[in-house]
Amino acid sequence: MTHHPQSIAEFRECARRRLPRFVFDFIDGGSGGENTLAENRAALDRVRLLGRAPVDVSQCSQSVNLFGRDHAMPVIIGPTGLAGAAWPQGDLDLARAAADTGIPFVMSTAATVSMEDLARAGAGDKWFQLYLFRDRAVSRRLLARARTLGFSALEVTVDNAIPGRRLRDVRNGFSLPFRWSPGKLASLLAHPAWTLRMARSGPPTLEVMAAELGLRQTDTIAELMQSQLDPSVGWEDLKWVRETWTGPLIVKGLLDPGQVPKALEIGVDGIVVSNHGGRQLDGAVATIDILPEFRSAAGSQLTLLVDSGFRTGSDIARALALGADAVQIGRATLYALASGGEEGVRQALGVLKSELAVAQMLMGARSVKDFDLSMLRRHRPPERPELMFQPLFPEPVAVVPAKPQSLLS
Known part of the structure; x- marks a missing residue:
């Protein structure tokens, strides 16, 4: 009998076994000493849940309304670059699984499929993640294509003035196109299923960026991004995006609650509180720790999303109780994608939905809006x-x- 992973941790282990080391490390790794990566998990574990019984939870709902659209649960598959390295055309599988589950999918500018193909992948709610490139004409064209193709929301990533130093990628020589060394070739032999899939489909390429920029061979993905992204991006640039994009506008990558007034001033609709999954500033604050300050600063004027390190339904419950409207996930669904393509992603989303249902019912929350601070305590050292x-x-x-x-x- 086939054993399906029963947690995101098991999906991670499955991905570790099935992917060549250099690909798994690209997905799994963080910047510097990976202190932020570890702190994201540790901070979530410090927030403890209060069971609240007896409460009548015979009728519960996980539905949530984001930017005027109803979704089945407060989860979004966030933008993850180079998903096609985990599974051929993985972006399409992620989008279709999100659509089947009834949640939004955010297409990355660093996707391995075209915007046109992604727009046709399932009938779900699709958002587009935009980088502001040194050549603003590129960003302008991407924004126009997103509008024409029917992407319903725009998510602008701002925490990349300079890429974090992702040492696993440096050590592994992770590059595009892939450069082959004896060690990597040995890893291919040790992972024949992945190797066969890639041989049939061809190596992944950053389709959106290639179409707009043309790509040269680089030492690391970070080097490629550094050559294209603009460190001068400021709130005036986001004001231009606001004036150009008429749909919901979300700013991804804020860690300082002091930035909220600027976001409100230019008319941003939502914020993603994010430390880029520990892949940028090593030693950064965990998002779950800073989240309440964002809710305090934003009040009810902004839709508040959060990402970085969320792996369980209980993690999602923590975020909802601390003020988030929904949680964006990244690595969780990439592990599932590497484990079994679209079906793996669908299973992983089902795991999160089931885990959230357990936390929700045992915490006495009949709806997503019922989560609040009274359901939490913070664990202190002994x-x-x-x-x-x-x-x-x-x-x-x-x-x-x-x-x-x-x-x-």
């Missing part, structure tokens, strides 16, 4: 046992319901 479980915040936080007082005071 040096002082009396402080092991403490309120999340020493003072009440604006906009968040101030009950019960035992949590917020």
